[in-house]
Amino acid sequence: MAVGVGSVVLPVAANAGEEDSALGAACRVADRSTVWWASGEVLLTNKGDRPVRDWTAEFDVSQGQVTLDNPWAYELRQDGKHVTIKPIADRADVAAGGNRPVKVGINPAGKGMPEITGCRVNGASGNGGDTGTTPAVPADSGSFAKDHTAVHLMWKPPAGGAEIVRYEVFQNGKQLKTVKDTMTDIERLAPATRYTFKVRAVRSDGRTTGFSKDIVLTTLAAPGQDKAKPVIPADLEATASGPYQAALRWRAATDDVAVTGYRIYRNGAKVQEADAKATSATVSGLTASTAHRFKVTAVDASGKESDPTREAQVTTTAAPDGTGTAAPGDFAATTAVKQDGGVTQHYLNLTWSVPQGVGQITTYQVHLNGKPAQTFMWGAGDPVLPVPTVKGSREVLVGSHPGSTYTVKIRARLGDGTWGAFSRELTVRTAG
Template sequence: MSRKRIALACAVVVVGVGSVVIPVAANAGEEDGLGAACRVADQATAWWASGEVSLANKGDRPVRDWTAEFDVSQGQVTIDNPWAYELRQDGKHVTVKPIGDRADVAAKGTRAVKVGINPAGKGIPKISGCKVNGASGTDTGTGTAVPADSGSFVKDHTAVHLMWKPPAGGAEIVRYEVFQDGKQVKTAKDTMTDIERLAPATRYAFKVRAVRADGRTTGFSKDIVLTTHAAPGQDKAKPVIPADLEATASGPYQASLRWHAATDDVAVTGYRIYRNGTKIQEADGKAASATVSGLTPSTAYRFKVTAVDASGKESDPTREAPVTTAAAPDGNGVGTGAPGDFAATTATKQDGTVTQHYLNLTWSVPQGVGQVSTYQVYLNGKPAQTFMWGTGDPVLPVPTGKASREVLVGAHPGTTYSVKIRARLGDGKWGAFSRELTVQTGG
């Protein structure tokens, strides 16, 4: 019997005495009210990205049997919860299905499926071709369904020109609301506008949201931060060179820079950081330090810093500060980027009449290997789940000392598991495994 026939045969489920009858849609597509939107999270990098497939059921029945599909521009895709979803990747094409009845989409409800993408330093990945049960959904690429900056710039010392892209999704937009430093200052029908009568040499933060035909508003764009030019004749000189630049290695994959603030006849609005003669990143005008990541172990680098003022004038560079990164982890335990103090205990939770078993994992965050926001759990020698911090809604703060998460292993008492964990290091590579533990779920 086909999956569709099985689902139709079970379209009425009765649970317990006096329970209600719940019809379940089998293999419902857009015609049954099920739609999909796919996106790559805003925090994506060339080393690691998280994505999301958002399913929305506008119908009056839960949907149990669904298949979501999308294409990824590059990289290997993993599923955040392999106990609820089955993920298959064929080249760039990815398919996600629920396992059993663990991932229904409730009537008039939504479900978010989290995935991880490892682009291995080949650029920020993109998602396209999003659909569910064969019906096209909405691709939101590398952003969310909000307006996005599209080349805004400073016109002169009293005006800026804001430009933005409309939000994805195809809904009819009737106008845009423009906010300056948190206060609405303008309404626009087009995707651009001028903001005038600003103060010279002043930093402003703008954001935009769209208003749909039904009166609902989207979320806000990211802040569009611009600093007006200095008034004519006001800014006559370029900034003084930042003083006393120091560079120190922070493990194999990053370096820490410190300097004394530069001065200017009007104001210093930012700093530019150069590595081996090439500009690699910028810092705010109030900054006196920066961290440079993505470096190679046991490698010598030369850094210098310049200051920039409100009129765009750049100071002469500091003297070059040399630094050599630490050696790479040797793969033999301590110092390899392996999570320390790894511990695992078992616990249970009730899911209706079913007792689900969990592993509660705790560990110490590896130090000196850059920021660690992603971990991978192995059960019985195979990858089982990926944990990611710094993403989501709300955003989970990245742990710096101790970390803990739980892993669902199913409704199987008396089962023995071997478990270990590893971290994705600052250069995007996986570090060494923690010690491996053996645990058994309760009876």
């Protein structure tokens, strides 16, 4: 894959903690927000000389349900008014000396203008880059229930500071064991029971860090213990939260042992899952100006699935560009020349705005004179190119012929795997 204009080669990203002192966050509710639908932004700023890969941004919202514009790159959890955002895998590094805006939506349902407070990143106060004094803590890293009597806890080391010599593991508030590794099994637990664990680190100087966030796990049901499937979740509602998203709400289901999660279906096909405490979800990657049908089921500790809720239908709003599907906006094309030995090569420099709310976009296709000419991919290759989230740019080689006229347009492969609408088509002429 050729590296074009706008490509940035990054050094190896830092692990969590290596650049935390350089990482800051600022949160705000955007201008032109309303009491019915507000937009917000978490702006991560990295003043260090290395990119930061692992980060956790947090804030409190005065009211409303918070959603992500790009759920393929980030994981959002909302517990009451507290919101936590983390990157998925390696899709959202904060570049050295750069920043990363994370766009969110807030649905206050007409109850007043929402406010954002308590902005921070990696446990430290944000305030536009002030890292604060909150002590670093271990972070959950994929803990899970093994069976009906055991769970497996995993965590990441805390950021910076003195060498860590051991970890203390607490169960339901009482210290259970001490380990040297960043994982351990907890056994001899009761089946189908909810447990809360915390971990803190002990440094070489004897001081302890703060506690990790609660790691809440429910053991599986014992064989034969869970005899009934869950009761159907009640009162499913679906509302459009933009051209490409829908917000779902339902009442919690019940089970004879324990509900462990929910499954969300769109037009009859499962599209995502939610955890046991969830009573809402945002489904992204939808088509604008289109009716979508949703159902929700509950799942229990033995894997039994409830009957589905009644079907809720919602029609997404029209796309801003009027196409009905997400098209790259602000599309522009200019010409340029480069010398290749004794040959003058002509290029088109393309720029565009990345479609929002349709999942992570890593692939674009360029058409010249009505035919596919080149496909660009980000997030792959050597070096790995960072995926553009707001603005994209690339160059296209069109040959050594001066004074030639081309029509050019571009489209994106959306997060659900389908192609979006084309940008506007431009006519350009090479120099000469």
